[in-house]
Amino acid sequence: MIVALVAASNIILGVAYTGYGMMTAIEMKRDWRTFGFSHFGAAWICMAFTCGPHHLDHGLHVAVAGRTGGPLDLLAVVVGLPVGVLWLWLRVEAFLGGRGDRFVPGDPRWLRAAPAASGLYVAGLGAACIAVLAAGPRVMPGLAVWANVILVGLYMAVGWFVLRTQLANRPSMGGWSVSGLSLSVIFPTCALMHLVWATYAVTGRYQQDGHGLAIDWLSVPAGIYFLAVVRGLYRESLRDWNDGPGEVSKGRLEPVDAAP
Numbered sequence: 001m002i003v004a005l006v007a008a009s010n011i012i013l014g015v016a017y018t019g020y021g022m023m024t025a026i027e028m029k030r031d032w033r034t035f036g037f038s039h040f041g042a043a044w045i046c047m048a049f050t051c052g053p054h055h056l057d058h059g060l061h062v063a064v065a066g067r068t069g070g071p072l073d074l075l076a077v078v079v080g081l082p083v084g085v086l087w088l089w090l091r092v093e094a095f096l097g098g099r100g101d102r103f104v105p106g107d108p109r110w111l112r113a114a115p116a117a118s119g120l121y122v123a124g125l126g127a128a129c130i131a132v133l134a135a136g137p138r139v140m141p142g143l144a145v146w147a148n149v150i151l152v153g154l155y156m157a158v159g160w161f162v163l164r165t166q167l168a169n170r171p172s173m174g175g176w177s178v179s180g181l182s183l184s185v186i187f188p189t190c191a192l193m194h195l196v197w198a199t200y201a202v203t204g205r206y207q208q209d210g211h212g213l214a215i216d217w218l219s220v221p222a223g224i225y226f227l228a229v230v231r232g233l234y235r236e237s238l239r240d241w242n243d244g245p246g247e248v249s250k251g252r253l254e255p256v257d258a259a260p
Contacts, residue, residue, distance in 0.1 A: 003062060006069025009077040010059030014052045016088050021048025023095050040240045043229040046222035051190065053215045058197070061209065070205055072128055072196045079121065080189030087182035105175040118188075125192055129199040136203040144208040147216035148198040152191045154223035159187035161230045168234075 021044070028041045061067040094100025104111065163184040166176060200206040232238030 002071055002074055003069045006074050006077070007059045007063035009074065009081055010055040010062065013077065013081065013084065014054070014056030014059055016052070016084065017048045017055065018052030020088060020091060021045050021052060023091065024048065027095065038240050039229045039238060040233065043222070043226040047219075047226050050215060050219035050222045054212070054219060057209075057211050057215055061207075061212075067206060070132075070196070070200050072125065072132065073193070073200065076125065076189065076193045076196045080186060080193065083182050083185045083189070087179060087186060090179050090182070100179070102178040103173075103175050104178060104181070111176070111181075118185075122188070122192070125196070129195060132199055132203060136205075138202055139204045141198075141202055142208040142213075144213045144216050145198045145201045147213070147220055148194040148201070150220050151194045151216065151223055152198070154220070154227055155187045155191035155194070158223070158227050158230055159184055159191070161227070161234045162187065165230075165234050 024041050024044045028038060028045070058067075062069040090100055090102070162180065166180045166184055169180075170176065197206060201208055229238065229240075233240060
């Protein structure tokens with residue numbers, strides 16, 4: 001059951017991310033003459049067309065190639081999947097001409113509890129990874145492992161800048177962008193997924209195939225580019241279609257955190 005769920009959840013994520021990359025490419029082509037080039041949109045395309053294939057490759061290996069999906073893999077994906085689906089739904093709605101974002105006024109109780117819950121989750125998953133490494137056999141880390149380790153740091157940094165933007169906008173907005181909050185969760189959970197993959201690869205549970213190696217190393221420059229873009233938008237040293245992730249108003253909220 002765990003193996004089947006790991007395969008299915010990764011394939012769903014892979015299809016979702018790849019589909020979003022296609023939506024972003026269509027939006028950029030459609031609005032290019034009006035708004036010009038978007039670094040944020042281009043960075044999203046690079047991220048989507050590397051994150052999507054990573055999850056597709058992993059899910060298919062678990063489903064048909066005999067890779068044994070682990071429980072920590074399932075935990076990491078299941079926690080991130082609902083937020084990713086919510087964020088994708090908002091983007092699809094905007095793509096079809098709808099509202100595309102929602103506003104959360106004030107600081108509801110569930111949101112105040114989120115930092116503590118997130119801390120417990122990260123600490124628990126990190127401790128579980130350490131326990132797996134300590135208990136099982138270990139193999140020499142390959143190039144794919146190092147790529148995933150680098151991606152852990154890159155995606156955590158991206159999530160940090162997206163979250164800082166939400167915090168900076170909170171006083172003037174009087175609330176929160178659902179799209180921005182979703183991204184603040186998506187990137188750290190993506191980082192933890194890569195941490196789990198690297199952990200299982202070091203213990204020999206996940207094999208390092210050529211397809212995954214190529215995809216993960218292509219993900220590194222894509223992650224660096226995306227980090228540079230969100231950092232520039234946060235510092236207001238880069239102008240783009242959205243003028244930075246998280247810039248929304250209480251009226252008609254556009255999906256400014258997710259795409260050009």
